[in-house]
Amino acid sequence: MAVPEKILREVDTLRQQIEHHNRLYHSQDAPEIPDADFDALLRRLEELEIKHELLNEASPSQRVGGEALAGFTQVRHEIAMLSLNKVFGEADLQSFETRLKKRLETEARIQYSCEPKVDGIAVSLLYTDGELKRAATRGDGVTGEDITHNVRTIGSIPLQLKPKKKNTVVEIRGEIFLDKNGFKKLNETSEKEGGKIFVNPRNTAAGAIRQLDPKKAAKIPLKMYCYSVGLVEGIKLPKTLSEIFTLIEKWGLPVNPDRSVGKGVDACLKYCLELQAKRNDLSYEIDGAVLKVDDLQLQLQLGTNARSPRWAMAYKFPAEEKSTTVLDVEFQVGRTGTITPVARLEPVFVGGVTVSNTTLHNMDEIERLGLRIGDRVIVRRAGDVIPKVVKVIPHEGSKKIGRKPISIPQMCPACASAVVKDGDVLYRCSGGIICPAQRKESIKHFASRSAMDIEGLGNKLIELLVDKEIITSVADIYTLSPGQLASLERMGEKSAANIVAAIHRSKRTSLPRFLFALGIREVGEATALQLATHFGILESIIAADLDSLVQVSDVGPIMAEHIRIFFSNSDNVALIKELQAGGVTWAILEASRDDSAKPLLGETYVLTGTLEQMPRSEAKAKLIALGAKVAGSVSKNTSCVVAGPGAGSKLTKAEELNIKILDEGEFIVHLDDLMT
Numbered sequence: 001m002a003v004p005e006k007i008l009r010e011v012d013t014l015r016q017q018i019e020h021h022n023r024l025y026h027s028q029d030a031p032e033i034p035d036a037d038f039d040a041l042l043r044r045l046e047e048l049e050i051k052h053e054l055l056n057e058a059s060p061s062q063r064v065g066g067e068a069l070a071g072f073t074q075v076r077h078e079i080a081m082l083s084l085n086k087v088f089g090e091a092d093l094q095s096f097e098t099r100l101k102k103r104l105e106t107e108a109r110i111q112y113s114c115e116p117k118v119d120g121i122a123v124s125l126l127y128t129d130g131e132l133k134r135a136a137t138r139g140d141g142v143t144g145e146d147i148t149h150n151v152r153t154i155g156s157i158p159l160q161l162k163p164k165k166k167n168t169v170v171e172i173r174g175e176i177f178l179d180k181n182g183f184k185k186l187n188e189t190s191e192k193e194g195g196k197i198f199v200n201p202r203n204t205a206a207g208a209i210r211q212l213d214p215k216k217a218a219k220i221p222l223k224m225y226c227y228s229v230g231l232v233e234g235i236k237l238p239k240t241l242s243e244i245f246t247l248i249e250k251w252g253l254p255v256n257p258d259r260s261v262g263k264g265v266d267a268c269l270k271y272c273l274e275l276q277a278k279r280n281d282l283s284y285e286i287d288g289a290v291l292k293v294d295d296l297q298l299q300l301q302l303g304t305n306a307r308s309p310r311w312a313m314a315y316k317f318p319a320e321e322k323s324t325t326v327l328d329v330e331f332q333v334g335r336t337g338t339i340t341p342v343a344r345l346e347p348v349f350v351g352g353v354t355v356s357n358t359t360l361h362n363m364d365e366i367e368r369l370g371l372r373i374g375d376r377v378i379v380r381r382a383g384d385v386i387p388k389v390v391k392v393i394p395h396e397g398s399k400k401i402g403r404k405p406i407s408i409p410q411m412c413p414a415c416a417s418a419v420v421k422d423g424d425v426l427y428r429c430s431g432g433i434i435c436p437a438q439r440k441e442s443i444k445h446f447a448s449r450s451a452m453d454i455e456g457l458g459n460k461l462i463e464l465l466v467d468k469e470i471i472t473s474v475a476d477i478y479t480l481s482p483g484q485l486a487s488l489e490r491m492g493e494k495s496a497a498n499i500v501a502a503i504h505r506s507k508r509t510s511l512p513r514f515l516f517a518l519g520i521r522e523v524g525e526a527t528a529l530q531l532a533t534h535f536g537i538l539e540s541i542i543a544a545d546l547d548s549l550v551q552v553s554d555v556g557p558i559m560a561e562h563i564r565i566f567f568s569n570s571d572n573v574a575l576i577k578e579l580q581a582g583g584v585t586w587a588i589l590e591a592s593r594d595d596s597a598k599p600l601l602g603e604t605y606v607l608t609g610t611l612e613q614m615p616r617s618e619a620k621a622k623l624i625a626l627g628a629k630v631a632g633s634v635s636k637n638t639s640c641v642v643a644g645p646g647a648g649s650k651l652t653k654a655e656e657l658n659i660k661i662l663d664e665g666e667f668i669v670h671l672d673d674l675m676t
């Protein structure tokens, strides 16, 4: 019997709707409707398909989950795609050049190619015999994804270089981006059609370039500026980068018109300041300038570190500030029960992203700012740093908004246990293990990349598992079965199996990771490493008293107390036993690695000021891995002080004592040198 037209139409609409929401949820992480509504659509589709025998393989009812990004082919870059070290001002720039001159053993002025640092996605284009054969994302620098199908839709990228080049291979690298106008139009159209509002040009470009369907990528008006060449065969290149730009422009490739060349730091600084001044007038978003030694022979001589070339530097612009309104203040409960006020803001585009909420850290900060709900405030965001409310704009008479004072809740917003004051500034939920928020956060921490590194067990999934009471503690993770996971909404059997496999893999870990994963108060990655190296085995750490704990470098009396409290709680020890019984193991740490791998043995480092490019914990962990001690204060025994912006008395003391001082850029280069 023929299926009524009306049913066919409904099935078609349902399939389209489901595909739409699938994409939002799985690929873009931006669901529009609650899970229950999604399930209702899917159930209705399944019902109609079965009743009217309309089942087919292309239907979303047969898919479970979204369009898998696993559909991309991996591409290995023959020459690694590196990233750039950063400098933040004139002094940093000066020390960059001093380092270059020292390495090159020259006093001669260096010529630089000065370019805008376009805020987009790094890609590689491979032309064989002049024909575009393959385009790939940077990925982790070594392996990226094949995105040829999408790049072919970008009108400004030639499919064929002019003139034809027989027997040649050229790899061109550059930045794919969406310009300001393209972004604006896209959002205007999307808004009219009731579609999604894109957050920023960079993410939109990244999303477009990683579409599986080129028709969708083609709807985003992407552009590209080329900034370097990679692999080259059968072509003789000029001697400088600036000449390469002129050449490849003739071939038909898009290069940035706002580039320039300059001799010495002064010219570079002038370029950077001028670029900064016209930043808002440029048609595309930038987050700084890039300065590269122009002479290719010198580039070769300078070489690269593990992550970045020594001959190039990103000059980052200072933070951007915008004003907005605080709509509300909510309180979030952390892993150890700390209650943190978070401001909900009227969305504002600042420093390259739309900010709609930001942490206020603690109640003291709210008091210091004199903040009330409804206030206009200044929000600052620099580079990749978390946006910050820096000040309240003085009130302008009108009382219409009804500014509301902010007070700490008496009860935990997650479990209604009493909120108690802890120390001078912190407030804590007293619920402990019964608080679902604390449980969720500690499981998230346990599974996170620096801890047990369980791929696929992400924050959303953990929240769902705790809400459904499938897991209540970290030990329960190891009892999860593929069937249990697959029974969750939107979880395919394959994903479920992958997650269980990742859980299984995570069982073989290391003692520092395991210690860090436990989430002991104050114990970060660096301390976990120190504890593990000092004591060697977990049993000794569990048994250690306060006196032996403070022997560990960097463990003070307060931290020692937290460690003691943690291990004297029999529930925690039982949890560790349960995890071990569930199969979690680690190799016994060798007493000490080969000393040749510890070039900083016997040296003491002090970190001071703000580190902007790597978390302090990472800097510490790296130093310790290289054999150094990391101390909290400067003395005549200090070997080196790493001083970031805001460094104060420790820096002065280091200068007085004539101790070696490195800025962050120099420090990163120093680490890279020691590690490679």
Ligand code: IVH
Pocket (backbone or CB within 6 Å): 082, 083, 084, 085, 115, 116, 117, 118, 119, 120, 121, 122, 138, 175, 227, 228, 290, 309, 312, 314
């Ligand atoms: S050169 C070996 N030049 O910045 C040098 N990069 O952190 C590698 N970028 O991944 C890059 N504009 O995505 C270079 N004019 C420019 C750039 C640029 C933007 C991005 C690129 C790279 C990142 C470096």
